[in-house]
Amino acid sequence: MQGVLATSRTQGALEVRWEDRSDTVFWNEKADSYSKAELTNEAPEELEALRELAAELSPETILSLGCADGRRDPIPALELLMETGHTVKKVLCNDLSPLLLDRAAANMALVPKEACMQSLFRSGPMHLLGSLEGSQPEPKALLVGAYRFEMLLAGGLRSYIRNSRLVGDRLSFGLYRLQTSGRGNRAQVIPLPLTVGSSASSRDLAAAEGYLNASVREAEQKDGANLGVHVRGTFEADERGVFSSAWFTRKGLAELLRLFFSPDRYSVSINAAGKCWLCRINPRDSKPRGLVTLLNNVLGNILPHELTKSLSAVRRMLG
């Protein structure tokens, strides 16, 4: 599958090829198991929202960012639109992981031609997607499904421990902060003195949940926006990459989206739906003719130092 770029310069140093990054290694490892994993299938409300929005917009284009193997997004939307007699002109599938994107291409090949006229596949971090990929002149709506911090405390952490074989046997945590300065906005992780191993007892987990809750509440009283909590999963014994996953408070997510989708140009709604915040962003001046999706916590999986670059790139795609 075609990559978007092999190298880029960051702060004067040559960044590692994105194919070799620890998060790419992590997601590549998931290529065979992604659709079947318990963690993949914990947010069914998102699929309902995706189908509803697709039916409402009948979009000409769909840009599925962080699509993984495509089976949750965009394929269900394409299938539904086909049933209503609508053909999507162009679908762009993007994922950080070249191996997951290969699966997406194989799965999309099974989708009938009446569902979609053209599909493009681009691996790599979404902020490096070429400007042509999203530059169709039509305005687009954006659907984001991002994990709720409350749900990390109400089962999410325990689910990570049950699935430690997949997400890492050592979890470390940090406050996820948004720093705004004259030089722009950037997300930052402030490490918390807490690590949880795969053998943690229920009592250990209850203590960790209580500590995370207290830390977030305290951080919310301080200056600057607290987005929620960042979780980093690593494997003790072998090199299976690094898992990066943020869980957002409503206030933090609203603040983040407001910075990129200003209220005078976009309407933004955020609703709790099971494990996720479902966010819908619409351009105010025109009816969207395309759809951009970031589902199942892609927003939380983007590496912290790439979060604001990614949101800038997504905003450009909305036209």
Ligand SMILES: C[S@@+](CC[C@H](N)C(=O)[O-])C[C@H]1O[C@@H](n2cnc3c(N)ncnc32)[C@H](O)[C@@H]1O
């Ligand atoms: C939890 S999966 C979600 C997949 C799919 N959207 C779904 O609904 O199941 C997160 C995906 O985001 C991808 N990802 C992480 N960071 C990314 C980035 N910067 N650009 C593009 N994709 C990214 C990962 O490779 C992974 O496939």
